[in-house]
Amino acid sequence: MYTTEFLDLPPLDSADGVVRLPGSKSISNRVLLLAALCEGTTAVHDLLDSDDTLVMLKALEQLGCSLSRHGGVLRITGLAGLPPAKPAKLFLGNAGTAMRPLTAALAVLGGEFELSGVPRMHERPIGDLVDALRKLGCTIDYLAQQGFPPLRIGRPQLRLTEAIPVRGDVSSQFLTALLMALPLVAQQDITIEVEGELVSRPYIEITLNLLARFGVAVRRDGWRRFIIPAGSRLVSPGEVHVEADASSASYFIALGAIAAHDGRVLRIEGLGHDSIQGDIRFVEAAQLMGADVRSGPNWIEVRRGAWPLRPINIDCNHIPDAAMTLGVMALYATGGSSVLRNIASWRVKETDRIAAMATELRKLGARVEEGADWLRITPPDVWKSARIGTYDDHRMAMCFSLAAFADQGTTVRVEDPKCVGKTFPQYFETLFTVARTAPEHIPVICIDGPTASGKGTLASRVADRLGYHYLDSGALYRIAALAARNAGLELTAQRESEIAAVAATLPVRFAADRVLLDGQDVTDAIRTEEAGMNASRVSALPAVRTALVELQRGFRQLPGLVADGRDMGTVIFPGAALKVYLTASAAQRADRRQRQLSAKGIATTIDVLRADLEARDARDSQRAVAPLKAAQDALLLDNSEQSIEESVDQVLRWWEERQPFKDT
Numbered sequence: 001m002y003t004t005e006f007l008d009l010p011p012l013d014s015a016d017g018v019v020r021l022p023g024s025k026s027i028s029n030r031v032l033l034l035a036a037l038c039e040g041t042t043a044v045h046d047l048l049d050s051d052d053t054l055v056m057l058k059a060l061e062q063l064g065c066s067l068s069r070h071g072g073v074l075r076i077t078g079l080a081g082l083p084p085a086k087p088a089k090l091f092l093g094n095a096g097t098a099m100r101p102l103t104a105a106l107a108v109l110g111g112e113f114e115l116s117g118v119p120r121m122h123e124r125p126i127g128d129l130v131d132a133l134r135k136l137g138c139t140i141d142y143l144a145q146q147g148f149p150p151l152r153i154g155r156p157q158l159r160l161t162e163a164i165p166v167r168g169d170v171s172s173q174f175l176t177a178l179l180m181a182l183p184l185v186a187q188q189d190i191t192i193e194v195e196g197e198l199v200s201r202p203y204i205e206i207t208l209n210l211l212a213r214f215g216v217a218v219r220r221d222g223w224r225r226f227i228i229p230a231g232s233r234l235v236s237p238g239e240v241h242v243e244a245d246a247s248s249a250s251y252f253i254a255l256g257a258i259a260a261h262d263g264r265v266l267r268i269e270g271l272g273h274d275s276i277q278g279d280i281r282f283v284e285a286a287q288l289m290g291a292d293v294r295s296g297p298n299w300i301e302v303r304r305g306a307w308p309l310r311p312i313n314i315d316c317n318h319i320p321d322a323a324m325t326l327g328v329m330a331l332y333a334t335g336g337s338s339v340l341r342n343i344a345s346w347r348v349k350e351t352d353r354i355a356a357m358a359t360e361l362r363k364l365g366a367r368v369e370e371g372a373d374w375l376r377i378t379p380p381d382v383w384k385s386a387r388i389g390t391y392d393d394h395r396m397a398m399c400f401s402l403a404a405f406a407d408q409g410t411t412v413r414v415e416d417p418k419c420v421g422k423t424f425p426q427y428f429e430t431l432f433t434v435a436r437t438a439p440e441h442i443p444v445i446c447i448d449g450p451t452a453s454g455k456g457t458l459a460s461r462v463a464d465r466l467g468y469h470y471l472d473s474g475a476l477y478r479i480a481a482l483a484a485r486n487a488g489l490e491l492t493a494q495r496e497s498e499i500a501a502v503a504a505t506l507p508v509r510f511a512a513d514r515v516l517l518d519g520q521d522v523t524d525a526i527r528t529e530e531a532g533m534n535a536s537r538v539s540a541l542p543a544v545r546t547a548l549v550e551l552q553r554g555f556r557q558l559p560g561l562v563a564d565g566r567d568m569g570t571v572i573f574p575g576a577a578l579k580v581y582l583t584a585s586a587a588q589r590a591d592r593r594q595r596q597l598s599a600k601g602i603a604t605t606i607d608v609l610r611a612d613l614e615a616r617d618a619r620d621s622q623r624a625v626a627p628l629k630a631a632q633d634a635l636l637l638d639n640s641e642q643s644i645e646e647s648v649d650q651v652l653r654w655w656e657e658r659q660p661f662k663d664t
């Protein structure tokens with residue numbers, strides 16, 4: 001997951017390949033709660049691993065459920081319909097799918113509980129659910145503002161003979177919460193009556209479907225009246241497989257429609273046309289806009305069909321979450337405006353999504369009108385690069401990533417990318433496995449300079465701050481020298497072609513912080529001063545340098561690269577948007593190297609080190625090919641008097657000056 005302050009998506013061109021999506025959030029949290037309440041042990045496969053499921057799991061553990069994980073399978077032994085034995089204070093983050101159903105279940109079971117969340121959760125209404133629960137005899141108090149969490153729950157005196165009214169026009173989660181809780185106390189038929197038009201019906205279908213799997217067959221009369229039959233009991237089905245999240249699939253369905261062009265296909269695995277999730281119907285909306293979709297029982301393939309996309313005017317009640325994706329697809333639907341209707345529930349989600357979508361779409365150049373429960377979007381005449389605010393809302397981050405495919409070449413900065421952790425922590429990594437763009441569009445920052453100037457330290461920290469890949473090109477020369485020595489070669493010009501052949505087929509792998517050569521960990525072996533000297537020797541051989549060119553360029557991958565070495569800016573990435581030539585005085589460098597070595601327990605003297613590094617500087621600067629020198633367009637940074645953080649901030653300021661976000 002990207003935990004950077006922001007993530008810049010450079011202009012992207014196309015998409016193809018296969019994605020496997022994480023499990024559905026709605027199914028995961030419902031299954032967890034039902035498994036926790038029922039009799040028996042449930043093995044849950046393919047559970048979503050995300051912020052929202054994590055808070056649910058923690059809460060269930062606090063309530064006394066026993067949980068264990070083996071491989072990818074979670075086993076939960078339920079409370080068998082009994083109230084939790086101990087009082088508990090539950091923190092539920094911003095997970096509506098945990099707050100609402102747990103409130104209902106704990107309120108009917110009774111005990112001493114407090115339920116709270118992040119500040120935004122305390123702004124999300126829960127009054128209609130609390131009203132319904134109070135009418136049937138539950139004890140619930142508001143601990144802060146009336147109508148909103150945090151809540152305190154006590155012991156109920158249940159009155160279940162009369163029909164229980166619940167409002168359906170704010171959030172379907174209130175009804176879901178009652179439907180999952182009331183089988184715990186169904187000594188007689190219990191009737192729930194929905195007031196107002198029920199929104200987000202597909203989510204109620206998921207609830208009913210899962211209740212059926214846990215042994216409870218709810219009867220219903222249209223969408224107004226639901227009856228939980230007397231004698232209902234929640235019983236574990238033994239095994240449950242969570243299907244992939246259909247709302248998460250919407251980003252990739254849209255991606256296929258926008259970017260799988262010229263024979264490319266985007267294939268989504270883990271769900272298909274027999275999905276129980278309502279958001280699967282996003283497929284129909286995408287088709288109306290032009291997507292070419294084929295599907296099977298657990299796969300979907302999408303290609304670009306009509307292009308540009310066609311504007312759409314649609315009632316989104318049946319796909320409340322996935323419909324946000326249509327808002328970004330609308331940017332590509334020229335020849336009119338798209339209208340998304342019946343989206344009032346967006347106002348009470350992770351953020352006010354109507355306002356948020358309108359604000360952010362405008363930044364990209366779209367014209368947007370908003371009403372109480374609708375949005376009208378007219379695509380940009382001229383696209384603008386933009387910093388997209390994400391409002392701690394995973395769906396904002398995910399759907400706006402699709403704006404990077406405009407053929408006018410826009411850079412999209414997604415602020416706070418870790419908000420995708422709510423449902424899809426690996427979203428951007430997954431996107432980058434299928435998104436394609438020309439290498440020259442992938443940003444590169446080059447940091448060249450003499451030994452011990454701090455290139456590696458600076459480059460890796462800049463890479464961390466931007467979420468970019470990091471290429472330590474010196475390591476490749478160090479590894480090439482080591483591999484040549486292992487092959488019994490003298491590191492001399494006479495052996496140039498043999499050393500180059502070794503370098504051309506280096507079986508090297510970078511795994512986390514380790515470097516593997518032919519499966520062997522050589523991380524420490526390549527860091528000795530001798531290895532540095534040997535690297536300097538082989539790096540003077542032109543054939544060796546040529547042999548390593550493609551390997552180095554191969555590191556230029558989405559979302560970007562920071563590369564350090566001697567010739568990154570002059571030879572390997574001459575078109576890089578930012579080149580820094582990093583220096584420090586020889587005295588400083590010798591001092592730094594000595595500290596670095598002594599931290600590893602290697603004793604040397606400053607004089608020897610300084611002589612060594614000056615010899616290395618001389619060889620690196622005087623060699624015929626790719627000598628150490630600043631690229632003409634490099635910015636000089638002498639960090640002799642700077643701290644590491646100061647150098648990092650300086651480079652990031654230079655990088656920022658090059659970004660096209662002036663007016664957003």
Ligand SMILES: Nc1ncnc2c1ncn2[C@@H]1O[C@H](COP(=O)(O)OP(=O)(O)O)[C@@H](O)[C@H]1O
Nearest residue numbers: 451452453454455456457592596639642643644
């Ligand atoms: N600006 C700086 N101020 C002080 N020490 C630094 C600075 N930059 C790097 N160092 C230290 O100098 C040592 C050498 O840095 P390194 O990144 O390995 O250099 P290079 O990759 O250029 O050989 C490291 O121990 C690092 O912590």
Ligand SMILES: Nc1ccn([C@@H]2O[C@H](COP(=O)(O)OP(=O)(O)O)[C@@H](O)[C@H]2O)c(=O)n1
Nearest residue numbers: 451452473474475477535536539565566567
């Ligand atoms: N792009 C590069 C990187 C390193 N090198 C060579 O490889 C040697 C080791 O590089 P390094 O970056 O690991 O060395 P230090 O700067 O850490 O001492 C350098 O002395 C250079 O001779 C190079 O020629 N070109």
